Amino acid sequence: MIAAVNGSPVGITGLGVHVPERVFTNKDLEQFVDTTDEWIVERTGIRERRFAAPHEALTDIARPAALAALEDAGALPHEIDLIVCATVTPDMMFPTSSALLADELGMPDAAAYDLLAGCTGFVYAVAQAYGMVAGGLAKKALVVGGDVLSKILDWEDRSTLVLFGDGAGAVVVERVAAGGFLGFELGADGGGGEHLWLPGSGSRAFEDPDSFVKMNGREVFKFATRVMVSSGQAILDECGRTVDEVDVYVPHQANKRIIDHAARKLGIPEEKVVVNVDRYGNTSSGSIPLALADAAADGRLREGELVLMTGMGAGLTWGSALIEWTEGGVR
Ligand SMILES: CC(C)(COP(=O)(O)OP(=O)(O)OC[C@H]1O[C@@H](n2cnc3c(N)ncnc32)[C@H](O)[C@@H]1OP(=O)(O)O)[C@@H](O)C(=O)NCCC(=O)NCCS
Numbered sequence: 588m589i590a591a592v593n594g595s596p597v598g599i600t601g602l603g604v605h606v607p608e609r610v611f612t613n614k615d616l617e618q619f620v621d622t623t624d625e626w627i628v629e630r631t632g633i634r635e636r637r638f639a640a641p642h643e644a645l646t647d648i649a650r651p652a653a654l655a656a657l658e659d660a661g662a663l664p665h666e667i668d669l670i671v672c673a674t675v676t677p678d679m680m681f682p683t684s685s686a687l688l689a690d691e692l693g694m695p696d697a698a699a700y701d702l703l704a705g706c707t708g709f710v711y712a713v714a715q716a717y718g719m720v721a722g723g724l725a726k727k728a729l730v731v732g733g734d735v736l737s738k739i740l741d742w743e744d745r746s747t748l749v750l751f752g753d754g755a756g757a758v759v760v761e762r763v764a765a766g767g768f769l770g771f772e773l774g775a776d777g778g779g780g781e782h783l784w785l786p787g788s789g790s791r792a793f794e795d796p797d798s799f800v801k802m803n804g805r806e807v808f809k810f811a812t813r814v815m816v817s818s819g820q821a822i823l824d825e826c827g828r829t830v831d832e833v834d835v836y837v838p839h840q841a842n843k844r845i846i847d848h849a850a851r852k853l854g855i856p857e858e859k860v861v862v863n864v865d866r867y868g869n870t871s872s873g874s875i876p877l878a879l880a881d882a883a884a885d886g887r888l889r890e891g892e893l894v895l896m897t898g899m900g901a902g903l904t905w906g907s908a909l910i911e912w913t914e915g916g917v918r
Pocket residue numbers: 621622623626627630631706745746749750783802804805807808811841842869899900901
């Protein structure tokens with residue numbers, strides 16, 4: 588699906604993030620798998636990541652992010668009439684994490700549901716919130732993107748353990764005076780789904796609970812380098828914008844080599860590219876909001892700037908959102 592959007596402007600008015608306390612450096616992972624700091628840095632750019640404590644689940648990490656986003660937007664919890672939580676690691680399948688968060692945060696009038704689109708979840712969820720607000724179904728939406736992938740990683744599999752981390756972000760989506768979302772491009776290829784999958788996680792194999800992530804890194808790498816470029820370019824073309832107009836590029840933080848490739852092919856200079864994969868690894872649905880928060884913190888995300896976000900991940904899925912930033916800053 589691809590569309591340049593029009594009508595009343597809808598944008599992001601608040602942003603908040605949260606990561607667990609525990610830091611695991613590459614060196615720390617050497618005690619679990621046969622790897623080295625040198626290998627991980629050279630092949631991925633990752634230096635450390637956060638892992639949740641044994642008692643922490645998704646909503647424990649998402650709650651502080653949601654509260655910070657509400658505060659940043661100057662919104663009260665009871666004003667939220669839609670909460671979408673993008674995650675592949677909900678506290679449990681049901682009640683959904685969005686319903687739990689709505690209850691804990693005090694959002695009695697909110698429609699609440701979780702959304703499964705792998706690491707692209709945040710972009711998909713933002714597109715849905717845009718549609719609901721633009722269509723008049725919701726006035727103030729809270730989009731949460733977050734994952735605790737450490738819970739579904741095989742701590743004996745070096746090909747996946749070193750890549751991922753835990754974290755969450757949240758944004759408030761509502762009507763704005765001007766600017767806001769310009770368009771979305773979203774896609775999926777279930778045929779490639781077997782390259783990044785969680786085989787024992789649903790009704791196909793409940794009797795065989797193989798509940799760890801499995802990945803064919805080389806295939807995912809090829810897919811990622813292709814769609815990060817094609818999706819970003821497609822949404823710019825659809826919206827009649829050029830790559831030179833992009834002020835801030837926020838790619839999914841999976842691997843520095845994938846980010847560098849996409850930026851180079853698109854023609855986006857390094858200073859416009861947000862990179863924090865070195866500090867957090869791949870936090871799945873938390874990745875793009877965590878990167879947005881870094882851009883806000885270092886002063887790059889300002890009113891009126893053109894921001895291109897592109898995600899990709901399990902499904903296989905991909906998605907881009909183009910937005911004229913309406914409010915920056917994480918309080
Ligand atoms: C996983 C990834 C970093 C591997 O990098 P790569 O350069 O393709 O490396 P390869 O898979 O070719 O493996 C090279 C060697 O390193 C080894 N290796 C794999 N993981 C290792 C690790 N953590 N430490 C040390 N060696 C490792 C492999 O076993 C292989 O050894 P071999 O040549 O003896 O078989 C890369 O393919 C990638 O980033 N893929 C995309 C993954 C992704 O982004 N997933 C999430 C999407 S949301």
